[in-house]
Amino acid sequence: MAKDIRVKICGLTSARDVSAAVAAGAAYVGFVFFEKSPRNLGLEQAAALALPVPPGVAKVALTVDADDAALDALTAAVPLDFLQLHGHETPERVREVKARYGLPVIKAIGVAEADDLAQIEIYARVADQLLIDAKPPKGATRPGGNALAFDWTLIAGRRWTLPWLLAGGLVPENVAEAIKLTGARQLDVSSGVESAPGIKDPALIRAFIEAATCS
């Protein structure tokens, strides 16, 4: 097992799925707070899912262009280890969120072509971690969680000074190839371990983590 590979299972919506992710060895569990997502959670529901997560497994809240009022309510209600900003938050907003909540920030960057990589250098100066994801397709109702991969060769051989996660269209069958091509040591998956939007499949979670860590 490759001990330095860390997997984030995102978009968990039930206690069964949180337990399956933890038991399979996930390093991070992700909860989505975005109304247009089939994985969207209410605050009470999220708190109930987050409270039993054992120490050592990081609890991540995914938000999209959330304002202070929303983040105040979220951070007061749900025990969290990271905030994942998955919208159009500016570098200044990333700085503000870090200072206001005292939580490390994972900033998502959408990649479709080589020009998008410049954003990585910009946000690397302000975020604690980056999440490099596919740009959403035209007309998509959400900025991520679309089961879409980007051209991994765009980041092959690239190295950054901060930790980062690879996301977008990952499944048990392609994660080893993604690691090989990109050199990613952290992987984030949502759709690829689901039986239906918002419903995780424990067997797929296990298969994904095994494929990632045994690669």
Ligand SMILES: O=C(O)c1ccccc1N[C@@H]1O[C@H](COP(=O)(O)O)[C@@H](O)[C@H]1O
């Ligand atoms: O999962 C969602 O519904 C979602 C909504 C809004 C922003 C991001 C979202 N998901 C994140 O997108 C990436 C890739 O997901 P997938 O594996 O391709 O489905 C991942 O970080 C999800 O957590």
